[in-house]
Amino acid sequence: MSSLLQSHAKTLLCLFLFSCSTHAASTLPASPEQISAPYPHIKVQELSSAEQLIADFKQHNYQLKLVTADKTVPSYFVENLPNDLNNLPVEEKTTGFIRLLLPTVKAVNNQILLVRNELKALESKPKSAWTEAEQAWVENLMHSYDVKTNNIGDLLLQVDIIPIGMVLAQGIDESGWGTSHFAVKGNSLYGEHLPAHGGKYLTTPGGHVKVAAFDNLYAGTASYIHNLNTTRAYEQLWQLRKQLREQQNLNGYRLVAALSHYSTRGEAYVDNLRALIKHHQLDNFDQLKLDSNHATRIRFSH
Structure with missing residues (x-):
């Protein structure tokens, strides 16, 4: 368990979803941790098991080797985790976890880049x-x-973004491949x-440690990146x-060198993250684009 703490109150800005703003002031992009409704407004597909998720991936031909070959990842937004990933064969569990989290990480980074590019223009x-x-928007970000x-x-x-390989490696290490x-x-x-300012949480056995909890995987990922950035x-x-x-030369393998704290x-933590990035080729996902032609939303009922 890391000791990273959130330290800043979050100011709600205008809601903004995965699209660039260049005209109306009301469409200045929000930082991703400030977005309360991050997913496309489409029908949610309810699943109850990890096996169903893998079957759905197969049906839609969502494979990591195709993603890296095409440099495109489907907009496959999985809102939460199944509670039985450990029941899958090892290879299906590992590739399944990467596939379910990858589009969300990409979407959060895309949103950060929208904010960054707007700042550079200003x-x-x-x-x-x-x-x-624009003045108020910059002040809020400051x-x-x-x-x-x-x-x-x-x-x-x-x-700025956190490279996808680093995000995935930390998610793998800290969550035990999504099984914690x-x-x-x-x-x-x-x-x-x-x-420090409170929020949703879960406790360790005995209630000695309070761990932040989030409404969905997008919110959890956005909060983690914001904390690294603040x-x-x-x-x-x-x-x-x-x-x-x-x-x-920005990639996860190189940037994790700054994570010894x-x-x-x-340093053993850094070494483990680098081993994960190298073994699972997680830095191969940095140049991906999100497929904007079709989106899927999946939610697990526990």
Whole structure:
């Protein structure tokens, strides 16, 4: 269990779902952890077992080898986890967990990039040319990311993606391939403790530790990335990410070097994440695009 804590109150911005905003002020993109309704407004498919999910993947020909070959991942949004992933054969469990989480991670990162690109566009203009809505939007982001300087360059250091391979590796390690109690019951894959300002939570046996809980996997993933991007203990990660981006070499295997403080296991934790990324080729998913032609929503009943 990691010791990463949320430290900032979240200010609700306008709801915004997976689409770029370039015109009306009301469509300025929200940071993903502030989106309360993140999924497409389509019919939800209810499933009751991991075996049903794997069968659905097969029916739609959702295979990791095709995803990497086509550089496209289906918009297959699984809202929560089945409680029986351990009943699957090992290969189906591992590839199934990656497949169910991959589109969500991509969607969260896409949303961060929308915010980042909007910030970069504003940075290129004089502040006198900003609209009132744009000024308020930037101020909200400064508050949310705890940037005291009011400098967009400093904000951009923090408003950036976490590579998919790193997100998947941490989700795998912290949740035991999606089988932990906190993952199944609270959509908490990344070992977050209850934030100081409160919120939904589950407790360890005896109630000694409160673990953050979330409405869905999107919210849990968005919160984890936001915490990495706002917790001062990870300033080394922000600097390394900036350096790797400038070198056009930003990937999970390299960025996890900055995670020795995430877990009490220290460097052993980093080594394990790198082993997961390498063995399961998790960095191969960084250049994927979400297929926008068709979307699927799946929810498990426990």
